Amino acid sequence: MAFIIKRRESIILGAAAAAMAMAGKANAQSEIPKADVPAPKLPIEKGATLRLIRPARFVEPDEVIFRANSAKFAKETGVEVKVDLVGWEDIRQQTAVSANTGAGPDIVLGWAEDPHIYADKVIELSDVAEYLGKKYGGWMFLGEKFGKKAKTNNWIGIPMGGTGGPLVYRASAVKEAGFDKVPTTLPDLLKLCQQLQKIKKPAGFALGNAVGDANGFANWMLWSHGGALVDEDGKVIINSKETVNALNFVKELYPTFIPGTMSWNDISNNRAYASNELFFTANGVSMYFALKNDPATKAIADDTEHALLTQGVASSAPMSATVLNAMVFKHTKFPNAAKAYLTFMMEAEQYDPWLTGCLGYWSHPLNAYDKSKVWTSDPKIAIYRSTMNNRFWSGYKGPITQAAGTVAAEYILVQMFASVASGQATPADAAKEAERRTRRYYR
Structure with missing residues (x-):
């Protein structure tokens, strides 16, 4: 399922507008605390375009609002974004092909351990992760655990959220x-x-x-x-x-x-x-x-x-959590555009409507989003609020490595x-x- 988002194109269909309105209404009431920190300098490459793959949605607003946020990025930056949705059981195979051939999507929103499987084929994302952590109250336990390369402070993934399984x-x-x-x-x-x-x-x-x-x-x-x-x-x-x-x-x-x-x-x-x-x-x-x-x-x-x-x-x-973990392959021609896109998608103006519209399906990885109104909108979903602070992970009790990822895969x-x-x-x-x-x- 592919979708291309281009500058000046009208891409937000009625369903997208409805979902954005629903999420926007709740988001207007959310007071997400933010620190005043400078954003990383990421001059977008001339003529940049991006292609990404991510898991297919389980709830409709996940896809609708994600696409709308991507369209907003395209409108503001002029960067064309092509989004492909892939079956949950299939995305790892497609990621492996891309990693082994050095071709394919610039960005993969894969599963928790995936950046660690391809640690030598993805770019470092520490500038993005450190900025987001400073601005939004720090990373929750699983966000940091799955984002950083084992036994280092180098970020190779940007965990965008995690689905809990109570x-x-x-x-x-x-x-x-x-x-x-x-x-x-x-x-x-x-x-x-x-x-x-x-x-x-x-x-x-x-x-x-x-x-x-x-x-x-x-x-x-x-x-x-x-x-x-x-x-x-x-x-x-x-x-x-x-x-x-x-x-x-x-x-x-x-x-x-x-x-x-x-x-x-x-x-x-x-x-x-x-x-x-x-x-x-x-x-x-x-x-x-x-x-x-x-x-x-x-x-x-x-x-x-x-x-x-x-x-x-x-x-x-x-x-633990089924973590949606973003990585950028070294074969991309537009690393700054990719980093800018991930930064944009995690900012409160985009992220809280997505979190809210999904009813917390991808529970947040940054502490500031504890304040999202989604978590008080229905007492039956409050249990998902701390999903990314669970203290277990794939490959527990050891480091998250290529081995841990392969055993899970x-x-x-x-x-x-x-x-x-x-x-x-x-x-x-x-x-x-x-x-x-x-x-x-x-x-």
Whole structure:
């Protein structure tokens, strides 16, 4: 899905105008604190044009307002911008082709670890990141974690936001199953899912190759049992008693799931939940957003609540985020234009309408946006406000590196859990196989 934004072209269609008006109304009420700091000097190259790819939208205003902001940049700078939307499971393949051929998009809004996979093929963005951090109250934990190259202060990505994946459930179903709210312990979580199955209002969590949902579920199960992929120095420790405990737990949990979770992608649970087939899962705000804004499903939205992922033995809720992380390839002919574009898109005049219009779907990475009115617009989404301050990440407990990114991209942890849930491997064998596959990248 491509879209070219050119100077002097009228590109904002009725849907875009409506979404911008909606977001603009809320944005006018937001008081985003800003420090008075000079912007980086980025003289835009003569004749500059930009092409970028980014993941396809899950909520319509994400795309509509993003395109409108890009059009605004084009109008103000004269830089043509071509935006291509790519399927969530496909964007990494396209990024790899571009990185390996030295051709293609100037900017990629990819996934969390992606700039670290191609660290030697992207330009440094420290001037942009440091300016934004100083102006907007500093970067939140995951923003800095995914933006900086491991063990340096050099920024190679600009995290634009992150989709959180807390628990999403039908309050009436949980109550019918005998619980006032989602349990805070893993044994009680299992009991809840067993009861939901008995009353034919089952749970379900992705075990297919789903970028956000499946990686989120696998990491949650691992971290809540005290497991980790690697230690602080990057030594592989996935083959552990903690991992085996997590695998045994999922072996018990999986039979309570709705059929089909082995092949789920990132839209599957949204559809099942909206169809009254699924009553308990984990998801970004997109599910609630869609239910709330469709008269046919508003009753489901009214019955929907959110909760932090069950903590288990972890020190805090074992959650990370599906981070939208921007990078600029060295093959671009217009690095200053690319940097100027990313700076522009993160400024409050553009960013807060996008954040607000998406109902916080891409939760903010800069502290100042805590003040956005979106976070008080609906109490049911307040849980997403601190998404980018979660203290877990891909490749936890080690540094975010090319190895960490590749393990996530190849779904090693997801497939480890899926192999046990499906009965294809014992927990001990699955942990051993995950260790073997992981060691290929951690050397």
